[in-house]
Amino acid sequence: MEHAVFLFLVWLNTAAITTLCAGGGQTRFSYSGFAGANLTVDGNATVTPDGLLVLTSSKTNLQGHAFYHTPLQLSTSPGGKVASFAAAFVFAIVSDYTDFSAHGMAFVVAPNKGFPGALPAGYLALLNVQNNGNASNHLLAVELDTTQNTDFKDINANHVGIDINDLHSVQSSPAGYYDGGGVLRNLTLFSREAMQVWVEYDGDAGRIDVTLAPIRVGNNKPARPLVSAICNLSTVLKEQSYVGFSSATGGINSRHYVLGWSFAMNGPAPAIDIARLPKLPPFGPKPRSKVLAIVLPIATAAAIVAVGSLATLLVLRKLRYAEVLEEWELEFGPHRFSFKDLYHATSGFKSKHLLGAGGFGQVYKGVLGSSKSVCTEVAVKRISHESRQGMKEFIAEVVSIGRLRHRNLAQLLGYCRRKGELLLVYEYMPNGSLDKYLYYREEENKPVLDWAQRFHIIKGVASALLYIHDKWEKVVIHRDVKASNVLLDSEMNGRLGDFGLARLYDHGTDPQTTHIVGTMGYLAPELIRTGRASKLTDVFAFGAFLLEITCGRRPVSIDDDAAQEMLVDWVLEHLREEGSLAHTVDVSLRGQYDVDEVFLVLKLGLLCSHPYTNIRPDMQQVMQYLDGSTPLPDLQPTDMTFSAMALMQNEGFDSYAMSIQSSAGTGSMATAVSAGSIGTISFISGGR
Structure with a gap:
C-alpha cells in the first residue's frame, strides 16, 4: 500500500507521461511543463527550474533547438507510408517592442536533431542559403513567423505557415482562429500571451491541418483549422524522424517559450493540463510593494x-x-529613445566609442540595456538641427522607415531629439562599413575582400534597393547609396544603412524633393538640373557603387595635376580599348576572380551610371542581370560615347560645387564639402 502511494506521488510530480508501444511504432507523451523532461536541447535553448522551455532569450541573432530524445518510427520502410500523427503545444513570444518582433519559431519533424550550418533570423535556425528547398532535407516545419521576409514571399509579419523542405511555405495564413460561428478572429503571435497550436497529419488522406487558438479556450480546439495543405509526407519524411522545436532571433530582442507539449501516433494528441503549465516570467516594470x-x-x-x-x-x-518633446511626438511611442538612455549607452558620447564622422554628424557605438545579460548593441548618429521647419514630417518618415524589414538593410530603430540636435538610432553592424575594406585596410587592419565576398555584397545591396523601391508598402528613395553607407554584419553580409537622407512617397506618385543631397560621384546629372530624386537617381548611385567595389577606386579621384577624374570615364576608356577592361579590376584581388562576373558587374555599372535616365535599368532588371536570369544587353563602346565629367560640367555641376564650397566655411552643419564629396542636410533645418 505504501509503495503504491509513493508511486502515485511520483506520477503527480512528473512533467511528462510517455508510452512507447514497441510493436506498433506508436508513441504518446504529454508535458505540462518540462522540469525533469528528457529533452535534447542546443544553442540558446534551456529549461528553467520551474519547467519553462526557453528556446531563445532576449538577445539578437540567436538560435535554439529542443527535441524529444528518441526518434519516432513514422513508417516501416524507406519510402513507406507515413503513419498519422498529431501534436499540440502551448507557446508564447515576448518581444522588447509591442508592435514588432523577430524572427519566430517552428514545430519541426526532421531526420536528425542537429542543423549544422543553419542560419538564425529568417532561416529560423533550420536551413541556410545553400540547402533551402533541397529535397534531401526531409523536413516538415510549422512556422510561427513574426517577420515578413520577401526572400520567402511571406504574406505578412504575423503568420502561420506549413513548410516542406523549404522556408517558402506551401500554405500560410495570417495568425488567428475560427470561432464557433466560423468567423476568423485575429491573433498577434508576439502578444506576450500564451497560445495553443494543434498540428495533425492524416496519413490516409495526406493532409496537414494546423489550428491556433488563445489559451483561454483551453483544450477546446476550434472545429475549423487555420491553415491546411495536401501533401503526402511519405515522399518527404524519413522512416525514423525526430520531433521538436526550433527558434531564431534577428536584430531584435525576442524571447520564444514553450510551456507544454503533447504528441501521439495514430490518434489525437493528449490534452495538455493547462492548470499545471509553468508561468511566463514577468515583463515590464516590477509592481510596487504595498509597504x-x-x-x-x-x-x-x-x-x-x-x-x-x-x-x-x-x-x-x-x-x-532637457530633450525636445512636442505633443505630436507622443504618437510615435517606442520609436522615441530617451537622451538619458543614449547618453549612458555611449558612455557620454566619448571619443573611444566614435565609429565615424562626416558632414552629416558623428556616429557612436552604444549598448542599450539594464544589465550585461540583456543588452542591445546600437549605432547612434548625432545630427545638428537648428529649425523646426519640416521636423514633424521628417520624424514621421524616420518612424515609417523604421518599419522596413529586409536582411540586407541595417535597421533604423528610432530617434531622439534634444536641444539643437537630432539622434538617429540604428542596428549595430560589427564589421563596420565597406569603404574601410576598400580604402583603409592597413590603418584599420582589415583583410582583403575576395571577389566572392564582393559579389555577394553587391547582390545583397541590389536586393535591398529593389525592396525599398518596389516591394514595400511605400517607395523609399535612399538618396545616398555609396560604399561608406554599406555596412557588414557578423557574417559579412552587405546591409544598406544610413537612411537619414531617405525620402518616401506612395506608389504611383511623383517625389517632391527639391533639395540636392548626396555625395559627389554618386549624383545623377538630372539632380543638378531638377533637384528631384527618383528611383533612377538611386540606380545611378548604385552604378557608381558597382564600379567602386570592383575597381577599388573612388567614383571621383584627383590626379597629380589636381584635375578631377570620374571613375565611370576611366572604366569607359578601358572598355573602348579591346582587351583592356581587365586592367580596371582592383589590383588587391591579384587576378583571383571570376572573369565573367567581374565583366558583368563593370558593364552593369556603366549601364546604371548612364547620364540618360531612359538607358538605365530599374532594380528589378538589375537583379535579373546579376542572377543570370536575363542576359545583359550587349554593351558596345560606341553606345557609351559620353563623358560623365563633361556632362556634369554642362549641367552646371562645377559652379554648384563651388558655390557650396564657398559657404562651407561658415561653420554650418547644414552643408558639408570635403575632398570629393558634396552633401547637404538642409531638409533638417529648412524643409525637404
Missing part, C-alpha cells in the same frame, strides 16, 4: 518640505538640458 505605497507618500512629503529650495534649483538645471 512602499504607504511609506513613499509620507517620505516624499517630508523630503519636499526639507529640500524644497534645493529641488527647485535641480529641476531648473535639469530643464536646461
